[in-house]
Amino acid sequence: MRAAAGFTGRANSTLTCGDPGVPVPDALAVVKGFASEHGIKPAAHVVNGSAHEQAIADAGWHVDLDHPGGAESLVMTGLLEKFAEGEAGSHDLPGWWELTAGSEVSAAQRHVLGSGENVCFASISENGTVVAAVRGAVVEDLLHVARLAVRPSHRRKGLARQLMGELAGWGLRQGATTCALQVAEHNEPAIRLYSELGCTEHHRYRYWVPAVS
Known part of the structure; x- marks a missing residue:
């Protein structure tokens, strides 16, 4: 989990890699709490096609199409x-x-x-x-x-x-x-x-x- 007063997406998002150790919806709830605590927008940095991408979508999250740098990066x-x-x-x-x-x-x-x-x-x-x-x-x-x-x-x-x-x-x-x-x-x-x-x-x-x- 990363927070830097909103400067850059990477520095203000949670990198989703590996097993969070809890169900994905519970992990995302922690992400939201962390973001609220640090005054930033809750965001998950997700590699396309990664293991948890579908579970994140099933939890009601969606791709940030309004991200200043564009919705997708290489x-x-x-x-x-x-x-x-x-x-x-x-x-x-x-x-x-x-x-x-x-x-x-x-x-x-x-x-x-x-x-x-x-x-x-x-x-x-x-x-x-x-x-x-x-x-x-x-x-x-x-x-x-x-x-x-x-x-x-x-x-x-x-x-x-x-x-x-x-x-x-x-x-x-x-x-x-x-x-x-x-x-x-x-x-x-x-x-x-x-x-x-x-x-x-x-x-x-x-x-x-x-x-x-």
């Missing part, structure tokens, strides 16, 4: 050596936060994005302005990629590909061999980019929420 993975180029620096710049998180950065945002022992904030600047940014975090041999963003005025110039290559280089030097990233199913340009870098779909997931009573 998890893609790939080998870093296929697209690593150079090495990104770790730049915790104000412009990085403004581009990836907004003009006013909350404590929850800094906690979610800044936590971890091996985190990289990479960016590309032009005339003192951050025009592209990405976050990477290495856990064991896996590089988690998140918050890839390019300003609209600088898209279609290869900046996202450049950043991914630099981040992959950094990840290799930290001992990672594989990357994992999550992308909304409707974000076709991003999916195309990651596919061109050699990443493939590992699985999909959706957020489920209780029916409004």
